[in-house]
Amino acid sequence: MENMGDRTTLLETGRYVQRHVEDDARAESGAAGSAETAADAETEQRHRRAADAGDTASMSVLGAMLLRRGDLDAAEPYLRAATAAGERAAANNLGVLLHQRGYLDEAAGWWRVAAVAGSAAAAHALGRHYRELGDEPAAEYWLRQSAEQGHALGAYALADLLEHRSDVGAERWLRAAAEQGHREAAYRLARALEARARETARPGADAVYRSGTGPPTSGGRRRPVTDAGPREGSEEGGGSGASGGPSLIGEAAQWYRQAAARGHRRAALHLGAILEKRGDLKEAGRWYLTSAKDGEARAACALGFLLRDAGDEESAAVWWLRAAQEGDGNAANALGALHAARGEQQTAERWYRAAMDAGDVNGAYNLGLLCAAQDRTVQAEQWYRRAAYAGHREAANALAVLLLQADDPTGAEPWFSKAAEAGSVDAAFNLGILYAGRDDDGTALRWYERAAAAGHTEAALQVGIACLRDGDERSAERHLRCAAGGGSAEAAFRLATVLDSRLPPPGPPALGEPHGVKTECEQWYERAAEQGHRRAQVRVGMLAAGRGDIADAARWYREAAEAGSRNGAFNLGLLLAREGGEREAALWWTRAAQAGHGRAALRLALLAARRGELTEGQRWCARAVELGPAEVTERAARLREALHQELTA
Numbered sequence: 252m253e254n255m256g257d258r259t260t261l262l263e264t265g266r267y268v269q270r271h272v273e274d275d276a277r278a279e280s281g282a283a284g285s286a287e288t289a290a291d292a293e294t295e296q297r298h299r300r301a302a303d304a305g306d307t308a309s310m311s312v313l314g315a316m317l318l319r320r321g322d323l324d325a326a327e328p329y330l331r332a333a334t335a336a337g338e339r340a341a342a343n344n345l346g347v348l349l350h351q352r353g354y355l356d357e358a359a360g361w362w363r364v365a366a367v368a369g370s371a372a373a374a375h376a377l378g379r380h381y382r383e384l385g386d387e388p389a390a391e392y393w394l395r396q397s398a399e400q401g402h403a404l405g406a407y408a409l410a411d412l413l414e415h416r417s418d419v420g421a422e423r424w425l426r427a428a429a430e431q432g433h434r435e436a437a438y439r440l441a442r443a444l445e446a447r448a449r450e451t452a453r454p455g456a457d458a459v460y461r462s463g464t465g466p467p468t469s470g471g472r473r474r475p476v477t478d479a480g481p482r483e484g485s486e487e488g489g490g491s492g493a494s495g496g497p498s499l500i501g502e503a504a505q506w507y508r509q510a511a512a513r514g515h516r517r518a519a520l521h522l523g524a525i526l527e528k529r530g531d532l533k534e535a536g537r538w539y540l541t542s543a544k545d546g547e548a549r550a551a552c553a554l555g556f557l558l559r560d561a562g563d564e565e566s567a568a569v570w571w572l573r574a575a576q577e578g579d580g581n582a583a584n585a586l587g588a589l590h591a592a593r594g595e596q597q598t599a600e601r602w603y604r605a606a607m608d609a610g611d612v613n614g615a616y617n618l619g620l621l622c623a624a625q626d627r628t629v630q631a632e633q634w635y636r637r638a639a640y641a642g643h644r645e646a647a648n649a650l651a652v653l654l655l656q657a658d659d660p661t662g663a664e665p666w667f668s669k670a671a672e673a674g675s676v677d678a679a680f681n682l683g684i685l686y687a688g689r690d691d692d693g694t695a696l697r698w699y700e701r702a703a704a705a706g707h708t709e710a711a712l713q714v715g716i717a718c719l720r721d722g723d724e725r726s727a728e729r730h731l732r733c734a735a736g737g738g739s740a741e742a743a744f745r746l747a748t749v750l751d752s753r754l755p756p757p758g759p760p761a762l763g764e765p766h767g768v769k770t771e772c773e774q775w776y777e778r779a780a781e782q783g784h785r786r787a788q789v790r791v792g793m794l795a796a797g798r799g800d801i802a803d804a805a806r807w808y809r810e811a812a813e814a815g816s817r818n819g820a821f822n823l824g825l826l827l828a829r830e831g832g833e834r835e836a837a838l839w840w841t842r843a844a845q846a847g848h849g850r851a852a853l854r855l856a857l858l859a860a861r862r863g864e865l866t867e868g869q870r871w872c873a874r875a876v877e878l879g880p881a882e883v884t885e886r887a888a889r890l891r892e893a894l895h896q897e898l899t900a
Contacts, residue, residue, distance in 0.1 A: 272315050272344050302329055307336040315344050323348055339365050343373035355380065366393060371402035379408055387412065398424055403431035410436065429506055434513040441506035441518065448499035500525060511538060516545035523553060532557060543570065548579040555585060564589070575602065580611025587617055596621065612638050616646040628653065639666060644673035648681065660685060671698070676705040683713060692717070703730060708737030715742060724749060735775060740782035747775035747787065780807060785816040792822060801826065812839060817846035824851065833858070844871070849878030853887050860894060869894050 295316055301309035310333035317326035327348055333341030342365035349358035359380050365373030378394030381387075391412055397405025410424035422443055428436035504525045510518035519542035526535035536557050542550030551574035559567035568589060574582035583606035591599035600621060606614030619634035632653055638646030651666035664685060670678030679702035686695035696717050702710035711734035718727035728749055734742030750772035769777075773794050779787035792807035805826050811819025820843035828836040837858055843851035856871035872894065875887035 272318055272347055302332075307333050307338055307341075310336075311338040311341040311344070314341060318344055318348055323351060334361065334364075339368040339370050339373075342368070343370045343376065346373065346376060350376075350380075366396060369400075371397045371400035371405055374400070375402055375405035375408060378405065378412075382408075382412060387416075398427065401427075401431070403428045403433045403436070406431070407433050407436045410439075414439075429509065432509075432513070434510040434515045434518070437506045437510035437513075438515050438518045438521075441503040441510070441521065444499045444503035444506070445521070448497075448503070451499070511541065514545070516542045516547040516550070519545070520547050520550040520553070523550065527553075527557065532561070543573070546577075548574040548577040548582065551577070552579050552582040552585065555582060559585075575605060575609075578609050580606040580609035580614060583609060584611060584613050584617055587614075587621075591621060591624075596625065612641040612643045612646075615641065616643050616649070619646060619649060623649075623653070628657075639669070642673070644670045644675040644678065647673070648675045648678040651678065651681065655681075655685070660688075671701070676702050676707045676710075679705070680707050680710045683710060687713075703733065706733075706737070708734050708739050708742070711737065712739050712742045712745075715745065719745070719749070735778070738782075740779045740784040740787070743775045743779035743782070744784050744787045744790075747772045747779065747790070750775065780810075783814065785811045785814050785819060788814075789816055789818045789822060792819070796822075796826065801830070812842065815846070817843040817848040817851070820846070821848050821851045821854075824854065844874060844878075847878055849875050849880060849883040849887075852878055853883050853890075856887060856890055860890065865894050865898050869898075 295313065298309040298313040298316070302313045310329045314326045314330035314333060317323075317329065327345070330341045330345040330348060334345050342361045346358040346361035346365065349355075349361065359377060362373040362377040362380065366377050374393045374397035378390045378392075378397060380390075381393060382390035391409065394405050394409040394412060398409045406424045406428035410421045410428060413421035413424065422440065425436045425440040425443065429440045504522060507518045507522035507525065511522050519538045523535040523538035523542065526532075526538065536554060539550045539554035539557060543554050551570045555567040555570035555574065557567075558564075558570065568586065571582040571585045571589070575586055583602045587599045587602035587606065589599075590596075590602060600618060603614045603618045603621065607618070608614075615634050615638035619631045619638065622628075622631035622634060632650065635646045635650035635653060639650050647666045647670035651663040651670065654660075654663035654666065664682075667678045667682045667685060671682055679698050683695045683698035683702065686692075686698065696714065699710045699713040699717070703714045711730045715727045715730035715734060718724070718730060728746065731742045731746040731749065735746050750770070754770065754772065773791070776787045776791045776794065780791045788807045788811035792804045792811065795801075795807060796804035805823065808819050808823035808826060812823050820839040824836040824839040824843065826836075827833070827839065837855065840848075840851040840854045840858075844855055852871050852875035856868045856875055859865070859868035859871060869891055872887045872891035876884050876891065
């Protein structure tokens, strides 16, 4: 049977009659309007008088009026009389009447008479009748007859039949019906165009409109999961792929707009989603509001996210509440996250449970997150397990992390594997960590590579390090660039060292070349330094000093030293001593030496010797000998011997 937008059946009398009663084309212009409203008693009486006097056209019109009003007993004799006189519309309407009474075969017979006489409405009704009987060839024949005569309902029903058979011709007839103003056809045409756009952009992938989560980490807390925007079941398909096939998406938006303007609430929902993706938030909000007011819970939920992002959290909560009360699990999750952020844990838990009861597995996952945040590990594990068994990949990853933290790597591994196979990038990375901990570097690298290919920054770093270890500098550079571009300070530093190793030794600038031109490797050092990477800060300081930029060098050395870098402290001391600040230099060398820097200890020993503090000098010499490296050890040993001779002279 045809998959109508309002899910009517042929036995739903009122709507069926409205759609299938055909007005006699020869009736005077006011008759059709009178029949549609069933309210003009004077017109009815005029047709009754004419019909009783033998006027067949009035018999047909009067029968149609009475049929629409539901007075089947009064309508039947007029329709039969008009049909006997050859009135095509009366034959169709008699078929409608008989169908309402359950005489399906007799109804089909009169529809056939009318259809053969050229009635598009009768051909449509006959086609639907045959489809109900399962006779698809006959159904297609009569529906095609109706559609080719320009009958919108016939075109839509034919498209539905062809789409059921995965026939590519379905779109042509959807378009024909939509062009005649059929709102469900316009909606389904838009859905088909969107689906094609998704296939063009990313074959086999459905895009989710928006997400309330960021990338989970291997061991950290995660934010509650919420997902705004249309999410439909098997009948309607997935979300919008507005990122691909922009021309198709633009056409889909036009058809959504046509259907939405005619009151189609799901079309308004999807139009809002496309507009939101384009950045037209104000208009998107208007369509979401239209759809939400018509009772579309998903639109109310999406409107809530739009309001939240605009800073109106209170209004967002109102719409989420409305959607959640109508059974939208996504909105319930959003309310749970809202109350959790406010510290209202019990209320948050209630809404997460409501989401779970609505069939949204994110509810169980979010309950796990809530319990984990409160260190209720046992309950967190229970909720993670529930979500993981339901197929929630990030819950499986979180459960594995929890088991790993409980020193159960054997229990964690299958959950990591399940999550990774389901597409969790973090689980793939975590498997890499797990195998690396077992010294199974080959397996670890395979999982790192899988996660890196999906854009995982830390995984790309690990692959880059492995490539460097294997001497594959070109592959290492490629992965390090990916990781550095993703924000990894360590990757930026290592990329800079790779580029640095390729630079020729610095020489005097060529004639006319300005001092202080920063190379690409220095730019990467700086990016790492700005993210707090201490070794990068020291290196940036050294490069600045090499350019003669003492102030910049001192700034970076100081930042590294204050963060605990002994090299930063040592180099800052050298810079200060060179500029005459020997007292402050000694303070930084002391910090560096205490942290294990042999050269800093030697500098302090020399400084003490120069001041005549021989015992202090010997103490620092002993420390330098202990710390090394070999060159420092040798020099410190000679200095200690000289100081000893001086003391015993």
